[in-house]
Amino acid sequence: MATLEEEQTAKRTLVEMSWDPITRIVGSLGIYTKIDFENREVAECYSTSSIFRGYSIFMKGKDPRDAHFITSRICGICGDNHATCSCYAQQMAYGIRPPAMAEWIINLGEAAEYMFDHNIFQDNLLMVDFCENMVRETNPSVWEKAKKTQAPHAADHGYRTIADIMTALNPFTGEFYRETLHVSRYTREMFCLMEGRHVHPSTLYPGGVGTVPTVQLFTDYLVRLARYAEFMKKVVPLHDDIFDFFYEALPGYEKVGERRIMTGCWGAFNDPDVCDYRYENMSKWGRGMFVTPGVVLDGQLVTTDLVDINLNIRILLGSSFYDDWENEETFVQRDPLGNPVDKRHPWNQTTIPRPQKREIHEGGKYSWVMSPRWLHQGNHLALDTGGGALARLWATALAGMVDIGYIKATGNSVKIFLPKTATKPEVEFEWQVPKWSNAIERNRARTYFQAYAAACAYYFVEKALGELHAGRTQTHTPFEVPEEAIGCGFHEAVRGVLSHHLVIREKKIANYHPYPPTPWNASVRDVYGTPGPYEDSVQNTPIFEENGPENFKGIDIMRAVRSFDPCLPCGVHMYLGPGKTLELMHSPMFGVQHA
Amino acid sequence: MAETVPYGMKTQRPPDIPDVHVIWMTGGLGCDGDSVSITAATQPSLEDVLLGAIPGLPRVHLYNPVLAYENGDDFMKYWFRAERGELEPFVLVLEGSIPNEDIKSEGFWAAQGTDPATGQPITIPEWLDRLTPKAAAVVGAGTCATYGGIHAMQGNPTGAMGLADYLGWNFKSKLGIPIVNVPGCPVQPDNFMETFLYLLYQVAGLAPMIPLDDALRPTWLFGKTVHEGCDRAGYYEQGDFANEYGSAKCIVKLGCWGPVVNCNVPKRGWMAGIGGCPNVGGICIGCTMPGFPDKFMPFMDEPPGAKVSSMMSMGYGTLVRGLRRLTNDTVNKEPSWRHRGSQLTTGYRPRTY
Ligand code: SF4
Ligand code: SF4
Numbered sequence: 001m002a003t004l005e006e007e008q009t010a011k012r013t014l015v016e017m018s019w020d021p022i023t024r025i026v027g028s029l030g031i032y033t034k035i036d037f038e039n040r041e042v043a044e045c046y047s048t049s050s051i052f053r054g055y056s057i058f059m060k061g062k063d064p065r066d067a068h069f070i071t072s073r074i075c076g077i078c079g080d081n082h083a084t085c086s087c088y089a090q091q092m093a094y095g096i097r098p099p100a101m102a103e104w105i106i107n108l109g110e111a112a113e114y115m116f117d118h119n120i121f122q123d124n125l126l127m128v129d130f131c132e133n134m135v136r137e138t139n140p141s142v143w144e145k146a147k148k149t150q151a152p153h154a155a156d157h158g159y160r161t162i163a164d165i166m167t168a169l170n171p172f173t174g175e176f177y178r179e180t181l182h183v184s185r186y187t188r189e190m191f192c193l194m195e196g197r198h199v200h201p202s203t204l205y206p207g208g209v210g211t212v213p214t215v216q217l218f219t220d221y222l223v224r225l226a227r228y229a230e231f232m233k234k235v236v237p238l239h240d241d242i243f244d245f246f247y248e249a250l251p252g253y254e255k256v257g258e259r260r261i262m263t264g265c266w267g268a269f270n271d272p273d274v275c276d277y278r279y280e281n282m283s284k285w286g287r288g289m290f291v292t293p294g295v296v297l298d299g300q301l302v303t304t305d306l307v308d309i310n311l312n313i314r315i316l317l318g319s320s321f322y323d324d325w326e327n328e329e330t331f332v333q334r335d336p337l338g339n340p341v342d343k344r345h346p347w348n349q350t351t352i353p354r355p356q357k358r359e360i361h362e363g364g365k366y367s368w369v370m371s372p373r374w375l376h377q378g379n380h381l382a383l384d385t386g387g388g389a390l391a392r393l394w395a396t397a398l399a400g401m402v403d404i405g406y407i408k409a410t411g412n413s414v415k416i417f418l419p420k421t422a423t424k425p426e427v428e429f430e431w432q433v434p435k436w437s438n439a440i441e442r443n444r445a446r447t448y449f450q451a452y453a454a455a456c457a458y459y460f461v462e463k464a465l466g467e468l469h470a471g472r473t474q475t476h477t478p479f480e481v482p483e484e485a486i487g488c489g490f491h492e493a494v495r496g497v498l499s500h501h502l503v504i505r506e507k508k509i510a511n512y513h514p515y516p517p518t519p520w521n522a523s524v525r526d527v528y529g530t531p532g533p534y535e536d537s538v539q540n541t542p543i544f545e546e547n548g549p550e551n552f553k554g555i556d557i558m559r560a561v562r563s564f565d566p567c568l569p570c571g572v573h574m575y576l577g578p579g580k581t582l583e584l585m586h587s588p589m590f591g592v593q594h595a
Numbered sequence: 596m597a598e599t600v601p602y603g604m605k606t607q608r609p610p611d612i613p614d615v616h617v618i619w620m621t622g623g624l625g626c627d628g629d630s631v632s633i634t635a636a637t638q639p640s641l642e643d644v645l646l647g648a649i650p651g652l653p654r655v656h657l658y659n660p661v662l663a664y665e666n667g668d669d670f671m672k673y674w675f676r677a678e679r680g681e682l683e684p685f686v687l688v689l690e691g692s693i694p695n696e697d698i699k700s701e702g703f704w705a706a707q708g709t710d711p712a713t714g715q716p717i718t719i720p721e722w723l724d725r726l727t728p729k730a731a732a733v734v735g736a737g738t739c740a741t742y743g744g745i746h747a748m749q750g751n752p753t754g755a756m757g758l759a760d761y762l763g764w765n766f767k768s769k770l771g772i773p774i775v776n777v778p779g780c781p782v783q784p785d786n787f788m789e790t791f792l793y794l795l796y797q798v799a800g801l802a803p804m805i806p807l808d809d810a811l812r813p814t815w816l817f818g819k820t821v822h823e824g825c826d827r828a829g830y831y832e833q834g835d836f837a838n839e840y841g842s843a844k845c846i847v848k849l850g851c852w853g854p855v856v857n858c859n860v861p862k863r864g865w866m867a868g869i870g871g872c873p874n875v876g877g878i879c880i881g882c883t884m885p886g887f888p889d890k891f892m893p894f895m896d897e898p899p900g901a902k903v904s905s906m907m908s909m910g911y912g913t914l915v916r917g918l919r920r921l922t923n924d925t926v927n928k929e930p931s932w933r934h935r936g937s938q939l940t941t942g943y944r945p946r947t948y
Contacts, residue, residue, distance in 0.1 A: 066895070558666060
């Protein structure tokens, strides 16, 4: 795309296009762009969110033990991740540690959530962008090529050509689409075995779970897990085939959704042997997690320390509909280790909504999403979550700490072992650190992480059965709510980093701020003018779609945005104006601005 | 002797109308958990309905943002067509609660699509004003849409409310059907799809008026209490109560509101008969109720009404039932702050709007 940059100072014809709402995601997302059709690229992008609910406001003054029930309702697809994270934060505040059995049950529930959620999002929502109907509509020549291209792993998944895979992905009529829906159901059954109900769990409590551990419980889970493992042995090669095909069929496709490698993972699956929920020991037990926390910057792992991760979170305003809290109360001056806590840290945030007109332009206010950033060497980095899976695998691979028999992190890859299943032998998959942080690699990582979660679940079942066989069936540790306390929880929601920060005074919630993945990804231009990850990955995405402005679908933009697994019950939309909302504008300044 | 119709077709009759459209608005203050939930349903499944697997149904066209093939204007065009009367008949499903857009001077709380005239987002109440008079039926999916739910909690900044608070409890659709509420947070998958199927049959002229209770819930799903369907009720009757989570006994002392809550989940399970709430160790927090969540908080305390009834042993049946009815009446009412108008009465005092 170098040639494009040279032309940037010249006059460009930009067409305003927007997609609002972006569908096939959870929540409300709008993407507003200016497209340079002549040079086939997106020149400018704004993401907007159209919903405000006010959790941190209405949670004030409530009983802290209600926090996980309430925060689960933040998200309708990964609510349980919130409930879990809230219990982590409460456990720190109450100074308790659940029995090992409870941790294995939660890990099994959360593993099922990853298996279910990545599965339904990938193949029932996102891959519709790669299905026959869509590809024929947007890139007929690619469809022609797909018909002639043999699928390299046909023997593993049963589809002869790439076109056959695409047809199987058609919504509702496609065979693989329907199979995935079915899989999304029995994986949710696995979830319900451990956490009671999907998506807002009934059996999670601070201190443990209400689930009754029995032989039946784990057997019912295990048989479904084995079915899923068998399914994954087909799904991983199937996705590799289709993603590799896109690189090959559309040279330069690695640019779609590409941005600087700047991705974070807050870690998942606590190990009851090391995790005591004490802040003072958080660096240690964070590194004991079965998905390693970490920040990957330009391909280097810059930290695996949860304390470091915690202290450098900053919540910036800029283009969002809120007033600043500079003059509001500071709740936490120092963390339990004595480190100073910034005013812009979630522990000290006060949310003050100011509804106003939407002004979508540089310097305007246009979204209900704030701008979370991570401070590193003086820079407020707009970290993305890699759609969850990419950051998790990347941090885990580079850290090289996880080694549990079913998973081995090597320092530059992650090896995943799935045992023998009904009709398929044991299989080892190896996820390699990719060259780019782009749409295809976010999507590929998602498939590999499904296998990762399944492999972990085999391990957790063994551990849980070990406890059961030893007669250690207690699942809950009693507690008292303290007069005053603080707590924080770190977890990985399915689509990425999740933190909950809690302050208790007089046994009531004095402050509570959850930071789910999407505020990171969908964040808007901050006070320093730095765009959020959707914005900057869509900006300068090349256009490969064969349609012109009249019937433009924006498929490459959709693929860029959906690769993050947007989930905005907290708000964002996209709208496409086919013909009618088009507005031609001549803006000689654009290229310069974004050079 | 020639048969006019083949013998197998005798019992079948075509629906009164060939097509039904379904506009599913997820743009309220919600979490999209109900859309996600229905993908878990199997009785019937979404595919069963959309692919015409069930006899007698009209063709169903679903426009739901979580599942749609189209994006942006390609997708929103169905909303505008419904408004212009070009999608007939259509069922309107709302997910998420309705924020009060009248309590502030500008901006929006929740919106979907953009008004071509102003370039500003179209708010959810505005969509309801545009679409509810034209809808064949109006359905609330999940407790936010039905009664306000979590987002209408005390102290909320948006003045959120449920469908009946907004449209009036006596609202009738153009076909004379009251608002149909299928509460649950989220809605139990099969409960929703089953109700939806019933309504499709009704709109197609194959079923009589849907039977609803005072809170506008289908009676066959919400007529019994959690307690009546809970397999731990045996322990309750014996006065044998769990003192810690993880026990298989009755968990009423740990915070279960089952005796006064209308819901079939413990009996039906969450999906495929698996999971649920008190039946698997999760206290019932009353998530199907108009009084949810406020009247059940703090969730982990023993419910005051249950305190009396769990102290009584067998033999006091009538008295206990009476007490339950008292509490049940209270939790079947919404808190007072869920209403229309320009006043925010939730307890939150905005400084900025
Ligand atoms: S009722 Fe519950 S599940 Fe439904 S939108 Fe509201 S919070 Fe989500
Ligand atoms: S049993 Fe209670 S908490 Fe569970 S779904 Fe029913 S009303 Fe909700």
